[in-house]
Amino acid sequence: MKHTLNGAGIMLGVSLFLACNQGQKDQNAQSSPDAVAVNVDTTVNPRQDYFDYANGGWIKRNPIPPEYNSWGIGNLVREEIYKRLLTINEHAAANPSDPISQKIAAFWKSAMDSTRANADGIKPIEPMLKAIDATTNIEQLVQLIGQNSNATGMFCDMYIGQDAKNSELIAVQFYQGGLGLPNRDYYFNTDARTSTIRNAYPAHVSRMLQFTGMDSIASKKAAEQIMKLETILAKSSRKLEMLRDPEANYHKMAIGGLNKIAGNIDWSAFLKNQGITKYADTVIVGQPEFFTTLSNAIKSEPLEAWKNYVKWNLISEAAPTLSDTISNANFEFYNKLIAGQDKQKPRWKRVLDAEERYLGEALGQLFVKEFFNEKAKKRYENLVEEIRGALKDRIEKLDWMSDSTKQKALYKLSKITKKVGYPDKWKDFSAMEIKEQSYYDNAIAGKKWWHQYYVNKLGKPVDRTEWDMSPQTYNAYYNPSNNEIVLPAGIFTVPGKLDEELDDAIVYGYAGASTIGHEITHGFDDEGRQFDADGNLKSWWTKEDEKKFNERAAVMIKQFDGYVVVDSLHINGKATLGENIADLGGILLGWDAFKKTEQFKKGTPIAGYTPSQRFFMGYALGWLHHTKKENLARSILTDVHSPAKFRVNGPFSDVDAFYEVYGVQPGDGMYRPDSLRVRIW
Known part of the structure; x- marks a missing residue:
């Protein structure tokens, strides 16, 4: 966890x-059909396929709605x-009588205000975009990431949780991450379905970057750079099954040890920018080889590529809270193409x-x-x-x-x-x-x-x-x-x-x-x-x-x-x-x-x-x-x-x-x- x-x-x-x-009460409950008998498909032999037997009748009668996959x-x-x-939100919005309902009401009202979001467009993330443009070296860019609360998953994953080998202690932990596709296999698998997604990914990145003000030529080049960076990171990312070995994914070390294996990032400064000034002299690293690769890429790949990578992560993470146009573009790739969801859920959901x-x-x-x-x-x-x-x-x-x-x-x-x-x-x-x-x-x-x-x-x-x-x-x-x-x-x-x-x-x-x-x-x-x-x-x-x-x-x-x-x-x-x-x-x-x-x-x-x-x-x-x-x-x-x-x-x-x-x-x-x-x- x-x-x-x-x-x-x-x-x-x-x-x-x-x-x-x-x-809880349901006025139709007493007359409703038996909870399990109603779902049976009597044309299926339970000894041949029990799932289809027990659930097939319901599945035949209930197609997948377009807003779900x-x-x-x-x-x-x-x-x-x-x-x-x-109901809870509507009541809170109508009568925000206590601190809890006041926060719920404020969140609900702001998030449901699509008119404001559409009028604002990219405006909410413009300060961060300008800050990215203003960086002149990789050290400044890394520092900026550390200071940004919307930088989830950029470069790598970092979290705070119990030390697996000393459950009485809370520790800073670093894990592989930084990929825009669901995991490392999407960068290398050759089956038709995965290949289609991988081939469509740069165009999606380019489209999203155009919302930040890039023209089509610049955004296409940036997308190619981002794909190259992520592929480098993916090569050193462990496969899903390898991440399930807790012993193999536990490497406790002094912060200086992380600097030794990934020295092109000042990890002490990175933590300080996260507001972590105490109790981080020792960290837990999940996959050391990933961080060595990340460090090498920080040095070998151009600053421009990394700045575009950060912009891409910024707008991708922010997309659901921005305009409908941006949110829909995000949906088209991640929900529709990858997961098969035809239609967005209604805004209130x-x-x-x-x-x-x-x-x-x-x-x-x-x-x-x-x-x-x-x-x-x-x-x-x-x-x-x-x-x-x-x-x-x-x-x-x-x-x-x-x-x-x-x-x-x-x-x-x-x-x-x-x-x-x-x-x-x-x-x-x-x-x-x-x-x-x-x-x-x-x-x-x-x-x-x-x-x-x-x-x-x-x-x-x-x-x-x-x-x-x-x-x-x-x-x-x-x-x-x-x-x-x-x-x-x-x-x-x-x-x-x-x-x-x-x-x-x-x-x-x-x-x-x-x-x-x-x-x-x-x-x-x-x-x-x-x-x-x-x-x-x-x-x-x-x-x-x-x-x-x-x-x-x-x-x-x-x-x-x-x-x-x-x-x-x-x-x-x-x-x-x-x-x-x-x-x-x-x-x-x-x-x-x-x-x-x-x-x-x-x-x-x-x-x-x-x-x-x-x-x-x-x-x-x-x-x-x-x-x-x-x-x-x-x-x-x-x-x-x-x-x-x-x-x-x-x-x-x-x-x-x-x-x-x-x-x-x-x-x-x-x-x-x-x-x-x-x-x-």
Whole structure:
């Protein structure tokens, strides 16, 4: 997990899961169809393709809207959350009665004012453009980047977060970055889809630079320079799967050590310009070779090229807050061409997305008052303990792990902290200077606040009560440095259903397996298992047990490597290993917990399906989703999660109970020989 220093965005090693509703009222709920039966495609045999069987009926009836590149139950949940947040914003704008609602109202009004944004055009970033033009050497340019709150990701990524090997310390950390395309593979892969995107990229850069005042000839030359610079950086950028090894991406050194490997940048001065004057004598570098390449390019490539590169990054980052013309140009390349989204979301939804980035927890305080009660919080806290107990039983019964490692695993499991619904204490946003000003300026005010928020962490004890997601977020995460699972209130939303309408079979598959069990298993996946109970990157396995784990994980890598998703693109089994392990573990834990319920024991069918069938249907419901080919191709190259279909069919084919419930036999599409099934937890 890492926090971006210059922005409010939080980059987390997490995945999107679904659980259940908190009991909000829906006038149509009592007459609505069964939550899982309605989605079934009866023309598909569940033994051949379970995902298409369980979800195919809904997918056939629900095409992807033009303003999205994918569509599924997660979108339906977010649509409901959007409406709730819209109400909160409109009420705040009409009656800004307290400091929180005043900031929300000011942000909302400025961001919704498209007339002002269109009239301003490029005006909000003109001071920075002039400052770039005024630099006469690379040192001045680097200094300018350090001072600019909108310089997220220029040259490299820098963030402040827990030291992986000493979770009690907060450290400055440097990571590879600086690329305008989604990742390094887009600069080198030769398949037709990626090549088309790469070939279109310089024209997009040129178009954006023309908004800054360049003519077409100058902007074309600048785009060529930028492509050259980024390709140099991409060559020394590690591949997605290589970034998942926490030990290999941890290099702690004195700031002087960074100066030795990348000496053409004065890193001490760079940090000082970031406002970091204390507690930065030691830093953590993720990929040293990247910074050596960056340093060499700083010296070898002309100043003009770097100045154009900074201008490009500036307008690309600012585009969503500027005029419609600039915002639409940005959308055409990144959302339409790369991800297959035909149409922009309406402005109010884009504003809510941005507001979430800067004021998410402030919104959350208002959100939970109305939409998440103590009864719901208690229900899911109890479910966490049932899932924890299921993993305890599994660890104790493992036949491949030694007793010494088992005891440490059980201790780590017992120490996992659960955070459900919302934080016990809220962040104080009073110093964030959101007010009546331009959308761009309010976004900068948000970035400056978050920048200082993380800088202020240096030299202080780690606050392990803090949340890195807002309560209304439709997501969840496991944080290895805190050894915790975090389950925001938003993850427990199911549109159109009251909580009491959902039988245990659905809840244990839908919430217990795909969310809670998944997140707990992350503590014991290929990355998470390398952190101890206190959140430190520290080996606690015997060599023999580690070898056995890796042998079992290799079976899963091979399994997922074999899945072709779109065109000739296969899932990257190594890059997605952690999420695939967590999916499988979550299903097993949810199933073990469900078997102890009265519903399972009684076996009474509902809507024509047995409780056991409904458990698997409930898990599949969490991945009720389809996506465009462009987005699938992008995700294969950039995402550590497998596509939705394979998060159902892949792990189910490794679960013995699934074979028993559905009578899967050799020759069926879902069948894998026992010797090829993944056996880890």
